[in-house]
Amino acid sequence: MEASQTFVSYRFHVHTAGEMEVFYDTHAHLTFPDFSCELPALISRAHNAGITRIITIGTDLESSQQAVELAEMYESIYAVVGWHPNDLETAPEDVQDGLRPLCVHPKVVAIGETGIDHYRLPSGNGGSEADDLIWKKRQVGIFRQQLELAVELGLNVVIHQRAALEPTLKVFEQYADKLKGQFHCFVDDATSMERIIDMGSLVSFTGIATFKNAEEVRRTIIATPLDKLMLETDSPFLAPVPHRGKRCEPAFVKHIAEVVSELKGITLGELSRVTCATTHAFFPKLKLP
Numbered sequence: 001m002e003a004s005q006t007f008v009s010y011r012f013h014v015h016t017a018g019e020m021e022v023f024y025d026t027h028a029h030l031t032f033p034d035f036s037c038e039l040p041a042l043i044s045r046a047h048n049a050g051i052t053r054i055i056t057i058g059t060d061l062e063s064s065q066q067a068v069e070l071a072e073m074y075e076s077i078y079a080v081v082g083w084h085p086n087d088l089e090t091a092p093e094d095v096q097d098g099l100r101p102l103c104v105h106p107k108v109v110a111i112g113e114t115g116i117d118h119y120r121l122p123s124g125n126g127g128s129e130a131d132d133l134i135w136k137k138r139q140v141g142i143f144r145q146q147l148e149l150a151v152e153l154g155l156n157v158v159i160h161q162r163a164a165l166e167p168t169l170k171v172f173e174q175y176a177d178k179l180k181g182q183f184h185c186f187v188d189d190a191t192s193m194e195r196i197i198d199m200g201s202l203v204s205f206t207g208i209a210t211f212k213n214a215e216e217v218r219r220t221i222i223a224t225p226l227d228k229l230m231l232e233t234d235s236p237f238l239a240p241v242p243h244r245g246k247r248c249e250p251a252f253v254k255h256i257a258e259v260v261s262e263l264k265g266i267t268l269g270e271l272s273r274v275t276c277a278t279t280h281a282f283f284p285k286l287k288l289p
């Protein structure tokens, strides 16, 4: 397969500081304890790698509030606020009232991460099939609340769809003419990607693109229109090669960009130009560096 040959011929590009390409990390969890006390150093490593914008994303109300605080403290950080489908134990019946005041903050650029996850279900943790049904229904309900809030406030959404692309699309498509979704950490095939693009939404790719066994993800990247994709780390998870297995951080977007530019057969400069433009169009509240 072409993609694996491209992967093997992966080259390191050398730049002087003056001509470094700029990339954005559109999805990181900087509020996770992995990063406590270390953010100034992490941000400066990111800047030294050309990563001048980092969007940190909440998974519940508390981490969403913390994400907004980080956005207030650091110029290069922006926030996305919402409830992750795996973190609903502590969610209220209605999540809109807690999120609404955060959403109007000038540096809150979208709602998320929200969506559906069938990878972690109660039955995988001693629960019954009936528990699974209740949990799935709750995920759909809270996903809908966040989609409705996003429509109300004119925001886009960051979507989590692990092992649940079909049920996620079934809900999302009812809102697809009113907002756009970033289908984050995209690992599905090109046909699935096309369904998302056809709805006017887009996909983003993590360090998985650099993993040796991720041929399908690389095929999907090749098939994805250049202006319909964004880059992200999902830090602290999914560190790209050559850091695989270690804690991930926003500076590593550079490694993902190297592989994506190879797969697309374009320069890092072209990838920088198009992905940054796509990111600003998707998150209109994001300011230029």
Ligand SMILES: [Zn+2]
Residues within 6 Å of the ligand: 027, 029, 057, 113, 234
């Ligand atoms: Zn995430």
